Amino acid sequence: MIDYSDPGLDLAQAVRDATGGRGVDVAYDGVGKATFDASLASLRPRGMLVLFGGASGQVPPFDLQRLNSAGSVFVTRPTLGHYLQDREELLWRADEVLGAVADGSLRVEIGGRYPLAEAAQAYADLEGRRTTGKLLLLPTATLVE
Structure with missing residues (x-):
């Protein structure tokens, strides 16, 4: 368990430390704006970020090239319907x-x-x-x- 609200915490680094530097296969992010960058940075190559909420606000538009430089990762924004x-x-x-x-x-x-x-x-x-x-x-x- 990592408390992402700790202002002195580098969330992505904490996740990488916990995974031996590998990163996670999937990050489920229900917070949105405040955690999106860290969730993206905590993925392993070809990992997936599932953004299912926006408790802190909606994620602003971003450059799709970031997916490539992050390790050919995927982002999805599922909707129940x-x-x-x-x-x-x-x-x-x-x-x-x-x-x-x-x-x-x-x-x-x-x-x-x-x-x-x-x-x-x-x-x-x-x-x-x-x-x-x-x-x-x-x-x-x-x-x-």
Whole structure:
């Protein structure tokens, strides 16, 4: 685990140090603008950066030559709708994910349960980085620890 928010940290160097200088096969980046350059620099040759969010803002346009100089790396910006184009694909993917949850090979971490009336607090806690895992908003009658 590397805390990318540490102002004195060179994130790409920390990743390279952790991989013996090789870099990672895939970097999944949900932060965006603040971490994009470091994520790109932490890839091994022919690695892939999967940019799936923009919590810190959207990545500005960049020179595609950077992909070449970084080691012929790939960048993708997936959108859920492109992976669920019809009902058949939705059911197939849902079966894969829910099957993995059911057989225990994928564990879903519940980080907090909030009554629906406290949805604003749940969002504030999420935004303030006071949570881990998934947050559940529940009708008050079903709120059980």
